[in-house]
Amino acid sequence: MAETGRVLTAKAFARALVLIVPYACLLIGLSVAAHYGAATGEWLPAQFYLSKEESFGEFLEYSLTAACAVMLGLLWWRKRAPVHLTNALLFVWLTLDNWLEVHEHLGEAIGPALPSMPIVPVESNHLGEALLFGIVGAIWLAGLATALRSTGTRDAIHTLLLAICIGVAAFFGVFVDLLVVWGESDPMRKQFLAFIEDGGEFVAIIAAFAIAAAIFDLEYWRADKPAV
Secondary structure, three states: OHHHHHHHOOHHHHHHHHHHHHHHHHHHHHHHHHHHHHHOOOOOOHHHOOOOOOOHHHHHHHHHHHHHHHHHHHHHHHHOOHHHHHHHHHHHHHHHHHHHOHHHHHHHHHHHHOOOOOOOOOOHHHHHHHHHHHHHHHHHHHHHHHHHHHOOHHHHHHHHHHHHHHHHHHHHHHHHHHHHOOOOOOHHHHHHHHHHHHHHHHHHHHHHHHHHHHHHHHHHHOOOOOOO
């Protein structure tokens, strides 16, 4: 608990939130308007959404996940703790996947090969996407389990904090995404769920960035100073 408090009360954590949250709130407001417009037939520009190609929210997510990858990569380079490399590689994947829409393309390729399941009213490409995320998640968890065997308590706690953020993002990005496309639904309900999905994932990524910034500040820039 002491190490968790040290991370969450670090100046870098607060500075990261002060830097990002005002802009994030603006983007969330634009996304609310965009989803409401979509539900009522008054479409607004794609840039207003949190999770559409070339939207303002997408570009912010690219920046935050790429920054997490760089910070964790530098931490691994200095400390040689395998958990930092494992998490850095995951954030590299998240950045590339978000930017290049890897899971959408692979979902469309994998989907038709999946067995038909009439009790699951979801198109095959969405099931393919969920399967791909499951595979990536399993590889990441296996890497963490292996890396944690040779990791100190402090790095393990840092990893747990980031893992919570990643798990929350996965919940919204995979499970809530399936609810969005589950069966037939009225436009208002579908847009509401889509907003919850995008917003939950968006907030989790911001939290991961703030935590990664705090860990990087404490363990990289201030590594020679005694812990408080």
